[in-house]
Each structure stands twice: as C-alpha cells, then as structure tokens.
Amino acid sequence: MEKYAVVICGGGSTYTPDMLELLCFAQKDFPLRKVVIYDSNEERQRKIGEYGKILFRDYYEDVEFSYTSDKEEAFRDIDFAFVQIRAGGINLRSSDEKIPYRYNCIGQETCGAGGLSYGIRSVPEMIQLITDIRAFSPDSWIINYSNPAAIVAEATKRVFPNDRKIINICDMPTQIMDSYLPLVNKKRSDVEPRYAGLNHYGWFTGLIDKKTGVDVLPEILDICVNETDTVKKQLNEMYIGDKHWGSTFQEHLNMILDYPYSLPNTYCLYYLYPDTCYSHYNEDFTRSDEVISGRGSNVEKYCDSIIKLGKMKETEFDLGIHINNNGNDVSNVTSSTIAYNDVHAPYLIELAISIINNSHDICLVMVENNGIVPNLDHGMMLEIACRIGKYGVEPLHVGEVLTFEKGLLENQYASEKLLVDAIFEENYQKLLQAFTINRIVVDTDRAKNMIDDFIKVNGDYWPNFK
Ligand code: G6P
Numbered sequence: 001m002e003k004y005a006v007v008i009c010g011g012g013s014t015y016t017p018d019m020l021e022l023l024c025f026a027q028k029d030f031p032l033r034k035v036v037i038y039d040s041n042e043e044r045q046r047k048i049g050e051y052g053k054i055l056f057r058d059y060y061e062d063v064e065f066s067y068t069s070d071k072e073e074a075f076r077d078i079d080f081a082f083v084q085i086r087a088g089g090i091n092l093r094s095s096d097e098k099i100p101y102r103y104n105c106i107g108q109e110t111c112g113a114g115g116l117s118y119g120i121r122s123v124p125e126m127i128q129l130i131t132d133i134r135a136f137s138p139d140s141w142i143i144n145y146s147n148p149a150a151i152v153a154e155a156t157k158r159v160f161p162n163d164r165k166i167i168n169i170c171d172m173p174t175q176i177m178d179s180y181l182p183l184v185n186k187k188r189s190d191v192e193p194r195y196a197g198l199n200h201y202g203w204f205t206g207l208i209d210k211k212t213g214v215d216v217l218p219e220i221l222d223i224c225v226n227e228t229d230t231v232k233k234q235l236n237e238m239y240i241g242d243k244h245w246g247s248t249f250q251e252h253l254n255m256i257l258d259y260p261y262s263l264p265n266t267y268c269l270y271y272l273y274p275d276t277c278y279s280h281y282n283e284d285f286t287r288s289d290e291v292i293s294g295r296g297s298n299v300e301k302y303c304d305s306i307i308k309l310g311k312m313k314e315t316e317f318d319l320g321i322h323i324n325n326n327g328n329d330v331s332n333v334t335s336s337t338i339a340y341n342d343v344h345a346p347y348l349i350e351l352a353i354s355i356i357n358n359s360h361d362i363c364l365v366m367v368e369n370n371g372i373v374p375n376l377d378h379g380m381m382l383e384i385a386c387r388i389g390k391y392g393v394e395p396l397h398v399g400e401v402l403t404f405e406k407g408l409l410e411n412q413y414a415s416e417k418l419l420v421d422a423i424f425e426e427n428y429q430k431l432l433q434a435f436t437i438n439r440i441v442v443d444t445d446r447a448k449n450m451i452d453d454f455i456k457v458n459g460d461y462w463p464n465f466k
C-alpha cells in the first residue's frame with residue numbers, strides 16, 4: 001500500500017489541530033508515512049507541534065511527525081502540501097477589518113477593501129512558498145486554502161501557468177451544503193454539486209442526488225421559501241454556540257428569499273447587503289477579535305492541557321470520546337463519506353483521496369474559465385465543480401450565467417485583476433482602480449484615504465506602489 005508524506009504550511013494556524021486529528025481519522029483512506037508542520041515563525045507553532053507529537057504517538061504510531069521552520073526539512077520528499085498561511089498574521093487581519101470602518105465601509109477578511117489589502121500581503125508570500133516547495137518537491141500536490149483565495153488563484157495562475165498540481169480550494173461551499181442538505185434528508189456525500197462563481201462570490205445551481213440523478217436544490221429552495229420559520233429554527237440549532245456563523249446563516253436564508261432560484265455563497269451577503277452587514281459590525285470588536293478570544297484561546301488551552309498530561313489516549317481528550325461527544329463517528333471514514341461537521345478540513349482530505357485513488361469525485365475548486373462559462377472573461381479563476389483525479393482537475397462545463405451574476409462577477413474580477421496587476425507592477429494607479437471599482441468601496445476619495453491608512457500599517461508587507 002502506498003503511503004504519503006504531507007506538509008502543513010502555516011502550522012501555527014488555529015485550524016491545524018483539527019487538520020492533524022482528521023489525518024489520524026482518515027488513516028484508512030489516506031495512509032501516511034510522514035507529517036510535517038511548517039511555520040515561518042517557530043514560536044507560533046511550537047505548542048501545536050508539541051501537541052502533534054503526542055497525538056501521532058497515541059493514534060498513528062508509524063507516522064514520522066515533526067515540526068520545523070526549516071524549508072528543506074519541511075518540503076523535501078513531500079507528496080502533498082496543505083497551505084493555510086496568513087500573511088501578516090491575525091493582527092493585520094484586524095486592521096483589514098477596522099480601517100474601512102473609518103470610512104463607513106465594511107471591513108472584512110476577504111471581501112472589499114480588507115480583502116484587497118490582505119491580497120497584497122498574501123500574493124508575494126504564496127508565490128515564494130510555492131517556489132520553495134517546488135525547489136524540494138517538484139512533483140507534489142500543493143493544495144492552497146490561504147486567503148483571499150480568489151486573488152491568490154489569479155496570481156498563481158499567472159506565475160505558474162502550467163503547474164497542474166497547484167489547486168486552490170475553499171471550505172465555505174461544503175459548509176453551505178452541510179447546512180441545507182438536511183432539509184431534504186441528504187448528506188454531502190449523497191450529492192454532486194454544481195456551482196459557479198469566483199471564490200467567496202458564487203452560487204450553487206444544482207445539488208444532484210448521486211443515486212437518482214435528481215437535482216434536490218429546487219426542493220431545498222422551496223422549503224426555504226415556504227417553511228422559512230422551520231428552516232430558521234433548524235439553522236439556529238445547527239449553529240448554536242457559534243454566534244457569528246449562526247447569524248450569518250440567518251441572513252443567508254433572507255438572501256435566498258430575495259433571490260430564490262439558486263443557493264448563494266454566504267459571502268455574497270457582503271456584496272448584496274452591505275448596509276445590513278455594516279450595521280452588524282462592532283468596530284471595536286470585529287471578527288478577528290472574536291477569533292482571538294474564541295478559537296484562538298481554545299486551541300491554546302487544548303494544546304496546553306494535552307502537553308501537560310503528556311498523553312491523549314484514556315484521558316478526557318481521548319479522540320474516541322472527543323469525537324463521539326460531537327455526535328460524529330469517523331472511525332469508518334471512506335472516500336466521500338466524510339461528512340464531518342465540526343472539523344474544518346474534510347474537504348481537503350476528500351480532495352486528496354480522490355487524487356490518490358484517481359476516483360474522479362466531484363469537488364469545487366478554482367480553475368481558469370477558458371470557456372466553462374462562455375459569457376465571462378476567459379481568464380477568470382472560477383470556483384467550479386471539477387472531477388479530481390491523478391491527472392489533476394477537470395472542470396465540468398457550466399454554460400452562460402444570468403445577467404445579474406455576470407454583472408457582479410465581472411465587476412469583482414476587474415477589481416481582483418487590477419489588484420494583481422498592481423502588485424506585480426507596483427502600480428499605484430491600478431491599485432486605486434482596484435479599490436474604487438470594488439462594489440463595497442465605490443468612491444475614489446474613500447479608496448485613496450483607505451489606501452493611505454493601509455500603507456501605514458502594512459509596512460514591508462506591501463510593495464512600494466508608485
Ligand atoms: C470560512 C471561509 C474561509 C475563512 C473563514 C473565516 O471558512 O471559507 O475562507 O477564512 O471562514 O472564518 P473565521 O472563523 O476565521 O472568521
């Protein structure tokens with residue numbers, strides 16, 4: 001049996017423990033020989049690394065596990081690189097969220113001005129990282145889910161145009177499927193999605209039952225429209241204990257009621273309801289503050305406790321118990337049956353499993369348009385249903401999008417394309433255009449003011465735009 005070597009880049013991320021545990025659960029279907037976690041900041045991942053040693057010793061003995069800040073150690077002899085870096089860290093995420101508020105505009109991790117600011121930091125770091133991985137493991141699969149993924153995908157497409165093994169992917173569509181499929185008693189593994197758009201700006205156009213070939217999306221939309229209160233309640237229960245995503249999904253349902261012919265990505269809210277989104281945000285305590293005090297501190301406590309105990313098996317952190325408490329049994333994980341709600345990473349493992357088995361399962365990933373949607377720019381990096389196998393990503397044809405979606409997408413793509421031009425050319429004019437054309441920014445003077453503020457806080461993370 002072939003066994004694989006994985007590196008997780010951005011080892012210090014709060015998502016890493018989930019990811020590592022999922023690798024342990026998926027050992028039957030995604031057998032591993034080596035797992036390395038890599039972070040450019042040694043200190044940031046030390047705790048997670050120490051916890052990881054215990055985890056793998058207790059649950060996946062024959063895997064060689066290590067953590068490092070050394071590129072060669074991290075990237076040599078690797079089959080899969082899972083990349084989840086956050087250029088500038090959570091502190092600059094906070095600035096991305098807060099600066100736009102000074103100008104009465106939404107500040108968000110990946111949408112609008114905040115997303116553009118983050119893109120400027122992320123693109124050069126991603127290009128460097130891919131170059132480094134390629135230097136040591138030229139044939140590895142690089143699965144990127146670092147944000148803002150749409151902008152990163154546009155940039156990596158230009159720099160590595162012939163590299164079939166770089167795949168940009170996002171978990172949000174899987175979370176949306178997991179949220180609405182229960183309305184028709186289905187799980188994600190029961191359906192094949194049809195979806196089109198840019199990352200964080202797309203729509204499901206079908207959810208096709210694998211057994212019957214029937215599209216269940218119309219039925220889901222009907223239920224949303226005709227039994228709204230029941231759906232509200234169900235979503236509420238699903239996201240109990242997660243205020244942010246709970247209220248996001250309530251708003252998401254409202255959005256479906258306004259446009260009841262497709263199932264939008266939750267991130268469409270920022271573009272279609274900027275006033276409502278703006279009214280929800282507390283400038284002094286934005287999402288990054290919630291993440292630091294919530295997930296950030298929980299993960300730290302979790303790792304601390306396990307390190308102190310020196311073991312997980314037969315403790316309160318025993319994975320069996322931990323998982324059963326969440327109502328999930330993944331001891332029989334098999335390809336495309338990982339419908340594992342509490343964990344961030346199943347979509348990545350599903351992708352990897354489809355690759356190694358060459359099983360051509362459908363996953364939503366980002367790929368260059370090239371006629372998939374003939375009435376959109378051919379260079380656009382669409383997030384789309386693709387068959388995934390050893391050869392790589394093979395997109396399914398979509399056909400034309402409607403005028404409303406076409407207008408929104410082309411506007412956003414112009415902003416993203418101008419931004420990537422601006423980064424590569426260090427061109428201030430294009431930077432200003434990228435901000436101004438963005439649907440959430442709109443005004444030239446506001447764009448100039450925000451850019452001035454962003455330049456101050458981003459320091460060397462931003463090039464010197466001329
Ligand atoms: C979803 C998106 C990610 C994004 C994350 C933010 O998972 O797909 O791209 O980074 O949400 O979540 P957070 O809990 O950090 O605000």
Ligand code: MN
Pocket residue numbers: 149169170171172200
């Ligand atoms: Mn995402």
